[in-house]
Amino acid sequence: MYPYFKKKFIIPVAAAGMLFVGTSFKEDFFEIAKQIEIFTTLFKAVNTNYVDETNPGDLMDKAIKSMLASLDPYTVYFNEQDVVNFKINNTGEYTGIGALISRKKDRLIVREPYKNYPADKAGLKAGDEIIQIGDILIADFKDDASSLLKGTKNTKINIKYLRQGKPFTTVLVLDEVDIKSVPFYGKIDDKTGYIVLAHFSRKASNEVKEALEKLKADGAKQIVLDLRGNPGGLLNEAIDICNLFVPKNEVIVTTKSRIEKHNNTYKTQKEPVDTEIPLAILVNGRSASASEIVSGALQDLDRAVILGSRSFGKGLVQRSVDLTYGTQLKVTISRYYTPSGRCIQALDYAHKDKNGVAQKTDAKNYNAFKTRKGRTVYDGGGVLPDIELEEAKTSAIANALIKNDGVFDYATSYYYKNPNLGDKIPTITDADYTAFKQYLKTNKITFDTETEVALKNTLAAAKNEKIDETIAPEYQQLLAALEKSETTLLDKNQKEIKNMLQEELIKRYQYQEGLYQFYIKNNSEIKRAVSVLNNQTEYKTILKM
Numbered sequence: 001m002y003p004y005f006k007k008k009f010i011i012p013v014a015a016a017g018m019l020f021v022g023t024s025f026k027e028d029f030f031e032i033a034k035q036i037e038i039f040t041t042l043f044k045a046v047n048t049n050y051v052d053e054t055n056p057g058d059l060m061d062k063a064i065k066s067m068l069a070s071l072d073p074y075t076v077y078f079n080e081q082d083v084v085n086f087k088i089n090n091t092g093e094y095t096g097i098g099a100l101i102s103r104k105k106d107r108l109i110v111r112e113p114y115k116n117y118p119a120d121k122a123g124l125k126a127g128d129e130i131i132q133i134g135d136i137l138i139a140d141f142k143d144d145a146s147s148l149l150k151g152t153k154n155t156k157i158n159i160k161y162l163r164q165g166k167p168f169t170t171v172l173v174l175d176e177v178d179i180k181s182v183p184f185y186g187k188i189d190d191k192t193g194y195i196v197l198a199h200f201s202r203k204a205s206n207e208v209k210e211a212l213e214k215l216k217a218d219g220a221k222q223i224v225l226d227l228r229g230n231p232g233g234l235l236n237e238a239i240d241i242c243n244l245f246v247p248k249n250e251v252i253v254t255t256k257s258r259i260e261k262h263n264n265t266y267k268t269q270k271e272p273v274d275t276e277i278p279l280a281i282l283v284n285g286r287s288a289s290a291s292e293i294v295s296g297a298l299q300d301l302d303r304a305v306i307l308g309s310r311s312f313g314k315g316l317v318q319r320s321v322d323l324t325y326g327t328q329l330k331v332t333i334s335r336y337y338t339p340s341g342r343c344i345q346a347l348d349y350a351h352k353d354k355n356g357v358a359q360k361t362d363a364k365n366y367n368a369f370k371t372r373k374g375r376t377v378y379d380g381g382g383v384l385p386d387i388e389l390e391e392a393k394t395s396a397i398a399n400a401l402i403k404n405d406g407v408f409d410y411a412t413s414y415y416y417k418n419p420n421l422g423d424k425i426p427t428i429t430d431a432d433y434t435a436f437k438q439y440l441k442t443n444k445i446t447f448d449t450e451t452e453v454a455l456k457n458t459l460a461a462a463k464n465e466k467i468d469e470t471i472a473p474e475y476q477q478l479l480a481a482l483e484k485s486e487t488t489l490l491d492k493n494q495k496e497i498k499n500m501l502q503e504e505l506i507k508r509y510q511y512q513e514g515l516y517q518f519y520i521k522n523n524s525e526i527k528r529a530v531s532v533l534n535n536q537t538e539y540k541t542i543l544k545m
Contacts, residue, residue, distance in 0.1 A: 200233025232289025313346025
């Protein structure tokens with residue numbers, strides 16, 4: 001058939017391509033129109049006929065978000081209130097109470113009050129449980145309760161909260177809150193500057209530039225840039241931060257999409273601050289997205305030594321699309337590639353297992369690339385540091401303690417038992433650690449590891465099938481063995497968990513600034529970074545200078 005096609009239909013290549021796209025578009029268009037019509041009639045039928053009264057807004061919100069959840073976790077729908085929160089995250093500015101807050105069942109938990117902002121001035125502490133805002137009980141308010149703590153400047157809000165189970169009241173006076181992308185910078189020693197970059201908002205590059213210039217003016221001859229725990233943010237800010245250390249017109253990142261207009265090459269546009277100053281960058285498993293662009297690009301360009309543990313592995317790019325009625329869609333449009341050509345995306349959302357879970361790229365399938373000076377780097381699983389540090393990795397038991405608030409809740413208890421430490425650095429003794437393990441047991445804080453969840457699900461299934469009594473002895477035996485293994489893991493990872501406890505406690509007594517002051521004197525990862533910078537032979541050998 002193909003030779004016949006060549007003889008009878010001579011079509012220019014470009015025209016053939018256009019015909020293919022046009023046909024594909026038409027097929028997609030009619031399929032999309034068909035599915036929209038089906039959904040519209042279904043939505044009307046449900047809201048008209050369902051036995052109980054429905055909330056169309058809630059139904060649609062859940063339907064949209066559930067649909068997008070089948071793609072990847074970064075393609076998300078924002079309703080009107082979500083849009084406000086999204087803008088806050090990108091600008092770093094809002095009017096509110098100045099505290100990190102999370103919801104837990106029928107309460108809002110104060111995770112961290114920021115120094116000298118409204119929550120702090122009103123006397124709120126980490127661990128406080130807000131149960132009522134104005135006349136509204138949090139237990140009765142099913143929407144985003146944090147929205148009740150936003151408003152115009154100087155608005156007064158009465159709240160009720162629990163502290164260690166006892167009720168208290170206070171008045172919050174809303175004020176402008178400016179969340180710094182660089183919450184801390186300073187000197188580690190006479191010649192080493194230290195900059196913490198917490199996220200990439202619209203002020204990130206300006207704040208890093210200001211910190212860098214002030215540190216250089218203060219005598220810094222080398223820099224440690226801390227990206228640990230930085231979840232990312234704006235792409236252009238990542239490029240501008242790289243631009244501080246590399247020349248103008250340098251390729252930092254390339255994006256590739258199935259839609260040609262989304263393919264872009266991003267280069268530095270400005271004159272740099274310093275292309276020679278020795279630079280060490282710290283990353284860990286929670287350094288993602290824009291953090292990986294900065295660390296990956298500067299690694300590929302042989303401009304910085306990367307230390308820590310493998311980064312998160314988010315190589316996907318999103319853009320925001322404005323929808324009707326003040327709503328918004330953030331949709332994954334492309335993958336990004338570092339200067340060497342590698343994409344560091346760790347999870348393959350196009351190929352999920354039977355449970356709908358995206359699979360990690362197998363290490364044996366990683367592809368090798370070369371940095372500018374010929375060093376070998378790999379794609380597929382985040383940015384692998386030039387120097388891997390064991391202490392930068394988080395164990396499974398430590399992750400469980402973060403997820404189940406074991407460390408957070410114990411720190412709250414400890415704080416109120418030891419209220420007068422002041423500026424003294426809290427230390428976790430062996431006795432404290434024993435008390436911590438007992439606290440977990442007494443308060444029945446579960447670890448919810450994969451094994452533990454699977455075991456609980458097995459018992460639930462057995463109850464449904466009315467065979468739980470039959471397997472009860474074996475279940476208890478397995479549960480006891482699991483608890484024993486968790487106790488073993490708590491002992492095995494004691495040093496790591498003690499550090500987590502100490503860091504959480506430092507924030508309770510001395511805020512974030514106190515934690516960073518502690519870091520520059522005591523943190524082993526920072527010490528290793530300084531050691532590399534001080535040893536110029538090692539530094540230059542790593543970078544093949």
